[in-house]
Amino acid sequence: MPNHDFLEMTDIRKSFGNVPVLKRVHFHLRRGEVHALMGGNGAGKSTLMKILTGVYQKDSGTVLIEGEPVDLHDTSAAERAGIAMIFQEFSLVPTLTVAQNIWLKREPRVAGTPFINNAEMVRRSRLLLQELGVDIDPETLVGNLSVGLMQIVEIAKALSKKARILVMDEPTSSLSEAETEALFELVAKLKASGITIVYISHRMAEILTICDRVTVMRDGETVMTEDCAGLTVEQIVEAMLGAGNAASFEWHDRGDRLDADPILQVRNLRLATRINDVSFDIRPGEIVGLAGLMGSGRTEIADTIFGRRAPLSGEVVFDGKPVRGQSDAIDRGIALVPEDRRKMGLVLDHSVRDNILLPNLSRFTRHFFVRDAEGLQTVNRTIRDLSIKTDGPEKLARLLSGGNQQKIVLGKWLARGPRLLILDEPTIGVDIGAKSEIVETVRRMADAGMAVLVISSELEELMAISDRILVLHGGRISQELNRRNVASEEELHHAIQGHRAQQTDAVHA
Numbered sequence: 001m002p003n004h005d006f007l008e009m010t011d012i013r014k015s016f017g018n019v020p021v022l023k024r025v026h027f028h029l030r031r032g033e034v035h036a037l038m039g040g041n042g043a044g045k046s047t048l049m050k051i052l053t054g055v056y057q058k059d060s061g062t063v064l065i066e067g068e069p070v071d072l073h074d075t076s077a078a079e080r081a082g083i084a085m086i087f088q089e090f091s092l093v094p095t096l097t098v099a100q101n102i103w104l105k106r107e108p109r110v111a112g113t114p115f116i117n118n119a120e121m122v123r124r125s126r127l128l129l130q131e132l133g134v135d136i137d138p139e140t141l142v143g144n145l146s147v148g149l150m151q152i153v154e155i156a157k158a159l160s161k162k163a164r165i166l167v168m169d170e171p172t173s174s175l176s177e178a179e180t181e182a183l184f185e186l187v188a189k190l191k192a193s194g195i196t197i198v199y200i201s202h203r204m205a206e207i208l209t210i211c212d213r214v215t216v217m218r219d220g221e222t223v224m225t226e227d228c229a230g231l232t233v234e235q236i237v238e239a240m241l242g243a244g245n246a247a248s249f250e251w252h253d254r255g256d257r258l259d260a261d262p263i264l265q266v267r268n269l270r271l272a273t274r275i276n277d278v279s280f281d282i283r284p285g286e287i288v289g290l291a292g293l294m295g296s297g298r299t300e301i302a303d304t305i306f307g308r309r310a311p312l313s314g315e316v317v318f319d320g321k322p323v324r325g326q327s328d329a330i331d332r333g334i335a336l337v338p339e340d341r342r343k344m345g346l347v348l349d350h351s352v353r354d355n356i357l358l359p360n361l362s363r364f365t366r367h368f369f370v371r372d373a374e375g376l377q378t379v380n381r382t383i384r385d386l387s388i389k390t391d392g393p394e395k396l397a398r399l400l401s402g403g404n405q406q407k408i409v410l411g412k413w414l415a416r417g418p419r420l421l422i423l424d425e426p427t428i429g430v431d432i433g434a435k436s437e438i439v440e441t442v443r444r445m446a447d448a449g450m451a452v453l454v455i456s457s458e459l460e461e462l463m464a465i466s467d468r469i470l471v472l473h474g475g476r477i478s479q480e481l482n483r484r485n486v487a488s489e490e491e492l493h494h495a496i497q498g499h500r501a502q503q504t505d506a507v508h509a
Helices: 045-052 075-080 098-102 118-131 147-160 177-192 204-210 233-241 298-305 326-331 341-345 352-364 372-385 402-414 432-447 459-465 489-497
Strands: 005-016 019-030 034-039 060-065 083-086 165-169 196-200 213-218 221-227 264-270 278-282 287-292 313-318 334-337 420-424 451-455 468-473 476-482 506-508
Touching: 005 045, 019 034, 019 045, 019 196, 019 213, 034 045, 034 204, 034 233, 045 165, 045 196, 075 083, 083 147, 098 118, 098 147, 118 147, 147 177, 177 196, 177 204, 204 233, 204 459, 213 233, 221 233, 233 432, 264 298, 278 451, 278 476, 287 298, 287 432, 287 459, 287 489, 298 334, 298 420, 298 451, 326 334, 334 402, 341 402, 352 372, 352 402, 372 402, 402 420, 402 432, 420 432, 432 451, 432 459, 451 459, 459 489, 468 489, 476 489
Parallel strands: 019 221, 034 196, 034 213, 083 165, 165 196, 287 451, 287 468, 334 420, 420 451, 476 506
Antiparallel strands: 005 019, 005 060, 213 221, 264 278, 264 313, 468 476
C-alpha cells in the first residue's frame, strides 16, 4: 500500500454559534485503504464527515486530495471530487427499480431527445453490478430486495458517480451474519480496485477484522491514528473514553447466586421456528447471557418470556406462576428492551417525557387525571440517572442519538421497577461511551436484586457483563458456561459455532 496520503484534512475547525464542535482535527487517508473512524457520541465524527461530503463547511483548515486543495462547499462539489457516503438510513426509492435508483436524476437519454433510454440504463447498471460481483437483476424493484442487497445497490449508485472515497456509516447494523460476510468480501474487492473506504462502526471486533488503520476522535479532536495490526480493543476503548474510563468492559466476578430460588423458569419451550426444547432458570440478582448464531431463535425466546409470543409447548414460569400474555408479564414485573428500538421501543415523534411515561401512566393517573408534576419528577430523575443527553424532556426522541434513544427505552422500563429485565441487543448501533454507561446501569440493577437476561451478538459485551452464559445451538441450550471459566472470546465463539467446549467450561450438561 502506498505511504503517501490520498486525502489530507488538516487542522479542521468547526463551531456552531459559540460552541466548538471540531477543535483541531487531522484526518488523513491513503489510497485503497479501509480506515475506521471511531469516537463516542459528540466526539465530532458526524460533523467531520459532513464537512468531507459538503453538507457543512469548515471554519478553517485545509482539505487536499492527491496534494491539491479542494473546495467542498456543497454536496455537488464533494460528489465531483469523488466523495460519496452511504448512510444507515438508505436513500433508495423502494417503488423504483434497481437501475432507476442507481441513475436517479442522471438517467441516460435517447440521443437528441428528452426521453430516458431505459435499455442503456439497465445495461450500465448490469455492468456495475457485475463489477461488484453480485447477481442482482437491474429491473427488480428495490422494495423487493433484502437489506444486504439494498446496501449493495447504494454502493453501486456511489460508484456510478465515480466515487473514489466511500464513507460507510454503520454498514452492518441491520445485516445478517451471511450478509455481513458478503459485505466484507465486497469491501475487500473495492479496496483492491483502489477505492478508499472510511468505515464508521461501533463494533470493535469488526473494526480489527476489516480495517487497515483507525482514527479515534474525542471531544472534537483527533486523539489517535494507528495501524490496526497489533492494536487491541482495550487500546481503542481507552482512546475513545480517556485513560481509566474503560473499566466497564472488564469482567467483574459477582459471585454465584445458584443457591437462591429461580425467579424465572423456562421449561421445555418449543416454538414454531427453530426452538425445539429450551429450558433454563434465572435467579434474582443474576446476569445471564444468551449466546447463539444470528437467526438461532434468541429473540423469539425473549418475546415468549415477555408474553408477546405463545409457545407450541412448554411454559414460562415467573415467580412460581405461568406467564399469561404480555399484559400479565408487564404487570408482574417483566420488562423487555427490544432489538429494534426505533420500531418497537419508541414513539419517535413523541417527546422524551412521553416515551418514559407511556408504560407508567397507571402510576400517575387517578380518576382519569394525570399527576403531571409527579410524572415529570420521574422523567427528570430518569434523564439524570441514565445521563440521557437532551435539551430537555420535551425534545422529540427521533432527534437524539442512538445511544440516548436506547437509554430512553431502558429508562421507561426501569421507572416501573421490574424484577426481570430482558435486553435484546442492548448496545447495537450505540457508541462506546453509551455502551459503557448501559453496562454499568445493568450491573447496578442486578446488584440491587434484579434478574437480567442479555441477548447479544457482541461477544465482548456478553463476556463483560454475564455471570453465566447459555449457548443456544440446534434449537436447544447446548451448553451452560460459568463466565469465570471462559478464558477468551474465541472460546465462546467456538461454543456458539457448535464446537465441543472444554469440560472445565461447563457448569452442568
